[in-house]
Amino acid sequence: MGANKAAPIVQVAVPTPVARLFDYRWSLDAPIPVAGMRVAVMFRRRQLIGVVVSSSAESSVAPGRLKPVGSVIDSSPILPAEMMSLLVWAASYYHHPIGEVLAAALPRALRDGAPAALKQREIFTLAQRVDELMPTLGRAPVQRRLIERLADTGSADATSLSTISARWRASLAPLIERGSVTVTMSRSLPVNQAKSSGPGLVGEQAAALAAIVSSLGQQQTFLLNGVTGSGKTEVYLQAIEAARLRGEQVLVLVPEISLTPQLMGRFSARLSGCLVSLHSGLNDTERSQAWLLAALGHADVVVGTRSAVLVPLPRLGLVIVDEEHDGSLKQQDGFRYHARDLALMRGRDACCPVVLGSATPSFESLRNVAVDRFSELRLTARATGAQPPVLALVDIRQRALTEGLSERLVDAIAEHLDAGSQALVFINRRGFAPALLCNDCGDAADCQRCDAHMTVHAASGRLRCHHCGAERDLPVACASCGSVQLDRVGHGTERVAAALAEAFPDVEIARIDRDSTRKKGALEEQLERAVTGRARLLVGTQMLAKGHHFPALTLVGVLDADRGLFGTDFRSLEQMGQLILQVAGRAGRESAQGMVMIQTRNPDNPMLQTLIAEGYDAFAEVAMQERRVAGWPPFGHVALIRSDAVNPQRPIEFLDTVADFLGKDLEARDAVGEVELLGPAPAPMERLAGRYRARLLLLGDSRAKLHTTLARLASVIDALEGARQVRWSIDVDPADLF
Numbered sequence: 152m153g154a155n156k157a158a159p160i161v162q163v164a165v166p167t168p169v170a171r172l173f174d175y176r177w178s179l180d181a182p183i184p185v186a187g188m189r190v191a192v193m194f195r196r197r198q199l200i201g202v203v204v205s206s207s208a209e210s211s212v213a214p215g216r217l218k219p220v221g222s223v224i225d226s227s228p229i230l231p232a233e234m235m236s237l238l239v240w241a242a243s244y245y246h247h248p249i250g251e252v253l254a255a256a257l258p259r260a261l262r263d264g265a266p267a268a269l270k271q272r273e274i275f276t277l278a279q280r281v282d283e284l285m286p287t288l289g290r291a292p293v294q295r296r297l298i299e300r301l302a303d304t305g306s307a308d309a310t311s312l313s314t315i316s317a318r319w320r321a322s323l324a325p326l327i328e329r330g331s332v333t334v335t336m337s338r339s340l341p342v343n344q345a346k347s348s349g350p351g352l353v354g355e356q357a358a359a360l361a362a363i364v365s366s367l368g369q370q371q372t373f374l375l376n377g378v379t380g381s382g383k384t385e386v387y388l389q390a391i392e393a394a395r396l397r398g399e400q401v402l403v404l405v406p407e408i409s410l411t412p413q414l415m416g417r418f419s420a421r422l423s424g425c426l427v428s429l430h431s432g433l434n435d436t437e438r439s440q441a442w443l444l445a446a447l448g449h450a451d452v453v454v455g456t457r458s459a460v461l462v463p464l465p466r467l468g469l470v471i472v473d474e475e476h477d478g479s480l481k482q483q484d485g486f487r488y489h490a491r492d493l494a495l496m497r498g499r500d501a502c503c504p505v506v507l508g509s510a511t512p513s514f515e516s517l518r519n520v521a522v523d524r525f526s527e528l529r530l531t532a533r534a535t536g537a538q539p540p541v542l543a544l545v546d547i548r549q550r551a552l553t554e555g556l557s558e559r560l561v562d563a564i565a566e567h568l569d570a571g572s573q574a575l576v577f578i579n580r581r582g583f584a585p586a587l588l589c590n591d592c593g594d595a596a597d598c599q600r601c602d603a604h605m606t607v608h609a610a611s612g613r614l615r616c617h618h619c620g621a622e623r624d625l626p627v628a629c630a631s632c633g634s635v636q637l638d639r640v641g642h643g644t645e646r647v648a649a650a651l652a653e654a655f656p657d658v659e660i661a662r663i664d665r666d667s668t669r670k671k672g673a674l675e676e677q678l679e680r681a682v683t684g685r686a687r688l689l690v691g692t693q694m695l696a697k698g699h700h701f702p703a704l705t706l707v708g709v710l711d712a713d714r715g716l717f718g719t720d721f722r723s724l725e726q727m728g729q730l731i732l733q734v735a736g737r738a739g740r741e742s743a744q745g746m747v748m749i750q751t752r753n754p755d756n757p758m759l760q761t762l763i764a765e766g767y768d769a770f771a772e773v774a775m776q777e778r779r780v781a782g783w784p785p786f787g788h789v790a791l792i793r794s795d796a797v798n799p800q801r802p803i804e805f806l807d808t809v810a811d812f813l814g815k816d817l818e819a820r821d822a823v824g825e826v827e828l829l830g831p832a833p834a835p836m837e838r839l840a841g842r843y844r845a846r847l848l849l850l851g852d853s854r855a856k857l858h859t860t861l862a863r864l865a866s867v868i869d870a871l872e873g874a875r876q877v878r879w880s881i882d883v884d885p886a887d888l889f
């Protein structure tokens with residue numbers, strides 16, 4: 152640094168909930184670190200790993216109080232310039248502390264300071280012929296699929312095999328032991344060899360592919376709006392191949408990888424090059440290694456859930472968001488980003504196309520099509536030539552139900568089973584019954600920490616709160632009056648599965664919900680039984696609605712459609728329509744005609760009528776009218792200030808103070824009316840896990856003006872009276888008002 156007098160200053164984003172950068176003195180005998188490099192610094196007497204954001208000659212902090220940077224971890228930025236600017240923008244847009252945003256972008260091992268270097272990886276290779284091996288396996292579905300994957304791809308590493316089953320390692324061990332699979336340690340890339348090239352596309356599919364391929368190298372957003380089974384995934388696969396041949400990286404966001412092992416199998420069989428998946432089944436090392444393959448530019452295709460949108464991709468040339476309407480794309484705590492919205496930013500930064508795909512697009516995306524921000528690509532027919540399922544409402548007002556099932560539905564199930572097909576019963580409640588009521592005094596078994604009934608779980612003999620996780624033994628007598636006349640009220644998957652087992656004693660049933668799939672490997676096992684058709688009756692929650700292909704399934708029964716009709720949230724109706732059509736889309740995907748029976752006490756409801764008679768477009772149009780009138784998204788813009796505390800009054804009092812500040816601030820800026828304040832009010836379920844919760848809603852017709860108001864609030868909120876007595880958060884573009 153020659154004759155320089157004052158040491159330079161670096162501004163570091165430190166992982167702490169304070170929304171600013173911290174100045175450190177640079178006094179090491181090395182070049183000053185540039186933005187995106189990690190450094191170790193002392194922060195409140197602890198050593199933390201931060202990321203350099205900028206540097207300067209001076210600081211407003213007195214020189215004596217400036218601490219030096221401890222050490223530099225990276226020799227080049229681990230987060231390149233375009234990721235840094237995106238993350239800095241996101242921190243300001245979502246009003247979340249920059250240090251936490253940058254930390255969220257790094258996998259744990261790298262966040263903790265691990266070197267950004269690729270290690271040797273285990274590479275698993277098939278050492279025996281598949282046709283010799285398979286007959287020796289018996290009924291071991293996970294082993295079979297591991298072998299199939301290895302046969303498809305030649306060899307594979309842990310990140311690939313782990314998409315098959317959470318139990319993959321245990322299942323592979325005996326195969327390694329007897330020499331059917333060999334393990335080598337290697338620094339070379341896991342390279343996939345496509346096994347097949349897929350069908351030639353014609354008609355709408357070909358047109359959609361052509362539109363995407365011809366826009367490679369340009370910034371453009373497409374909504375691939377295609378009915379379930381219309382061949383969207385096929386379009387993705389061929390578009391990915393086109394981008395790869397141009398030497399570009401492709402980012403594919405999917406809702407939940409463990410739920411759709413079929414999808415990853417299809418990707419491995421069809422894509423060549425270095426294919427990396429980022430999902431929750433990876434351990435810290437596997438995750439950071441996969442991340443580095445992507446960030447260092449080695450991976451050709453990165454398939455991941457929400458957080459993969461934050462991974463650096465130096466050669467990014469195409470972004471795909473599958474099931475773009477899915478709620479899981481929104482992070483619900485901490486840094487509350489929406490992966491679909493950040494995906495659009497990635498496309499803009501990389502100057503490449505972004506494809507949002509869905510059979511039931513979000514109202515946001517439909518709106519963007521209407522105002523010509525997105526171009527719409529439609530696939531109106533099923534790719535296999537199968538007919539769309541027929542939807543019918545079953546009026547259950549005057550009818551006696553057996554455990555929630557109407558006679559008509561049970562008859563239909565019997566018919567489809569007789570014909571050798573599968574049937575699926577969808578009920579979006581897990582457990583046996585959502586409430587336990589006393590017949591004598593009317594009291595319910597409630598959660599002691601939430602404003603909610605406990606759910607009866609009969610098989611395990613427990614009461615569980617589905618909100619806070621509290622549980623206790625099923626009581627034999629009422630806690631208030633001692634009566635033993637306790638009624639299990641309502642239905643969950645467990646109860647419906649039991650009823651079906653009684654009605655169809657010779658039929659195997661697969662129940663798929665969070666309880667039945669909690670154990671490692673249980674989900675894969677249930678899905679296997681469903682996909683192969685061994686289980687001919689399927690009962691489950693929305694876990695069953697997502698993306699699955701059950702070849703023999705022809706009948707879907709929806710038990711509780713009415714709940715969505717009268718939901719309290721502005722998105723309830725949209726979500727009901729999406730869920731019904733997604734689960735309906737599981738029916739009749741091959742040759743036989745699919746049938747969907749929707750039980751309802753509101754058969755004349757115009758929204759239900761429109762949905763089943765005219766389809767999603769018409770439904771969305773009517774439902775969006777309601778949102779337009781009320782100024783809800785996608786027409787207006789919303790931010791939610793949440794507050795909670797053990798004390799029942801504090802959250803509301805604090806939000807009163809916030810509302811007061813905002814009111815005065817709007818007035819002072821002559822901006823009254825630019826942002827509407829709704830509330831504060833108690834949250835829809837006021838008490839959760841022993842804490843009282845309140846909400847203040849900000850509604851604005853201009854995103855920019857809402858943002859200005861939020862920025863004013865964010866700069867003072869910590870100092871407002873009562874801020875220390877509550878937990879608070881700001882949620883921009885909230886997924887719900889819960």
Ligand code: ADP
Pocket residue numbers: 350351352353356377378379380381382383384385386534535
């Ligand atoms: P989506 O992603 O829209 O649900 P998929 O891409 O999974 O649809 O396609 C549904 C089914 O149709 C799959 O079994 C797929 O292999 C098949 N398929 C897709 N495109 C074609 C095509 N062009 N020709 C024949 N079969 C196709």
Ligand code: ZN
Pocket residue numbers: 589590591592593594629630631632633634
């Ligand atoms: Zn009682």
Ligand code: ZN
Pocket residue numbers: 598599600601603616617618619620621840
């Ligand atoms: Zn609870």
